[in-house]
Amino acid sequence: MPIIITFDDSLKNTFDVAYPKMKEYGYKGVVFAITSMLGGVWPDPPYKDKPQMTWDELRILHKDGWEIQSHSHTHPYFTQIDRDTAIYELTVSKRLIADNIGKAPTAFAYPFCPVAYEDLVAQYYRTGRTCYEALWDGRPSAFVPAVVVDTETYQNTDFWLRFAKYSYVVFYMHTITDNPDFFELSPDQFDYFLSRVYQSRVKVTTFDQKRSLALPLSLLGAGTASIAYAIIRSGF
Ligand SMILES: [Zn+2]
8 A cells, every 4th residue: 555755844845855855756745834934943952953844845836746734733742732722733734734835724734743623633534643553634533643754763764664455554753864763864864764665656745635544454453553653673
């Protein structure tokens, strides 16, 4: 089944480094953008002072077939905000992306991972993505794995590409940098990931191209992805 390659946090090196490398392979990616930060810098560790993409850069990506989806307006923990704030985060980011890109987002990625207000996410978006195990398609019970690719996990790419025989797999990554830390990736590690994807001949798609994720739920349950995740974190 196809995979989806996503980039969280709208960091500028997604445009400067990941975009040209993806283009070499003809792959289209997905940016989960934090709409209040665009054009500025990330305020806190671990990405303190790292520049964000601009709307102009996001428009270039969109014109080239990438998708610009929502990672909220200000990147709060959804488990720590009230319901009205959650509505604000979901709707303001959606409207800003629709206004500035010309295409409303259909997928939402939870900041930091923790899931809350699934009913609201389902109301405003077709797809919700958490960090480690799950992505759902308007139905919180449905899921496919969402797998982080970073300096600790990139060598497990082949494992997840084999997993893609049975399920959609959503890969997500953050920043690509020369001295990668946890949740970061070096340019060489990103090249490794892309070359493995290419050699596997798996199809790379995006959320809107694959409007309905037909999930083999009989094969999979939330536990399966957790176990698989534990396996990759422990190096199998
Ligand atoms: Zn994030």
